[in-house]
Amino acid sequence: MSEERHVTVQGVRLRFAAAHTATLGEELEPLHGHNYIVSARVEGDLTSDHWVIDFSALKRYMREACDDLDHHFLLQAKSQLLRSELLEGNWLIRFGDREYRFPEQDVVALPIENSTAELLAQWIAEQAIEGLRAGDHTNIHRLAVDVEEMPGQTGGYATDL
Numbered sequence: 001m002s003e004e005r006h007v008t009v010q011g012v013r014l015r016f017a018a019a020h021t022a023t024l025g026e027e028l029e030p031l032h033g034h035n036y037i038v039s040a041r042v043e044g045d046l047t048s049d050h051w052v053i054d055f056s057a058l059k060r061y062m063r064e065a066c067d068d069l070d071h072h073f074l075l076q077a078k079s080q081l082l083r084s085e086l087l088e089g090n091w092l093i094r095f096g097d098r099e100y101r102f103p104e105q106d107v108v109a110l111p112i113e114n115s116t117a118e119l120l121a122q123w124i125a126e127q128a129i130e131g132l133r134a135g136d137h138t139n140i141h142r143l144a145v146d147v148e149e150m151p152g153q154t155g156g157y158a159t160d161l
Contacts, residue, residue: 004043005043005044005045005046005052006041006042006043006044006052007041007042007052007053007055007058008039008040008041009039009040009055009058009059009062010037010038010039010040011037011039012059013059013063013066014037014038014039014040014059014062014063014066015035015036015037015038015066015070016035016036016038016066016067016069016070016071017033017034017035017036017070017071018033018034018036018069018070018071018072018073018074018108019031019032019033019072019073019074020032020033020034020073020074020076020115021095021100021115022076022114022115022116023076023079023081023082023095023114026081028081028082028095028096028098031100034149034150035150036066036069036117036120036147036148036149037147037148038062038065038066038121038124038145038146038147038148039145039146039148040058040062040124040125040128040143040144040145040146041143041144042058042132042137042140042142042143042144043140043141043142043143044137044139044140044141044142045139045141046139047139052139052140053132053137053139053140057131057135057137058128060131061127061128061130061131061132061135062124062128062145064127064131065123065124065127065128066124068108068127069108069120069124072106072107072108073091073102073106073107073108074108074110074115074120075091075093075102075107075108075109075110075115076110076112076113076114076115076119077109077110077111077112078111078112078113079113079114080113081095082094082095083095084109086104086109089103089104090102090103090104091103091104091107091109110123111123116155117147117148117149117153117154117155117156118147118155118156118157119155119157120147120155121145121146121147121155121156121157122145122157124145124147125143125144125145125157125158125159128143128145129143129159129161132161140161141160141161142158142159142160142161143158143159143161144156144157144158144159145157145158
């Protein structure tokens with residue numbers, strides 16, 4: 001029989017409000033926004049102090065990623081359907097006959113192909129993994145992140161470390 005130890009954080013300050021326009025097939029959703037809610041779960045071995053991780057450390061790694069996204073337009077910079085370029089301090093984004101222009105400081109250009117909850121969860125997880133590694137949390141062997149766009153609609157990502 002195997003045992004699992006895990007820690008989950010959610011809610012308090014693990015949120016961000018952001019605008020995006022995702023692609024679905026060959027279509028582009030209208031520009032809109034969400035009040036996203038993020039949760040994370042790590043699995044690992046207990047430390048000598050009998051912790052998987054201090055809740056506050058995990059919340060800090062997750063909150064930093066949320067803060068980077070908060071109150072920005074989330075640009076899917078690797079999209080095969082959107083054309084985007086940075087011109088004179090503004091992001092110019094084109095899809096067919098639609099064109100959007102955003103000041104550079106209002107955009108987070110994410111290295112993702114689409115701004116779906118699943119890919120946002122992966123990006124947030126990757127940021128948290130950097131924090132876990134920098135914090136020398138070598139006992140953690142799995143991380144799962146969920147991003148809720150609205151009640152009842154959540155996308156997630158999980159990976160072994």
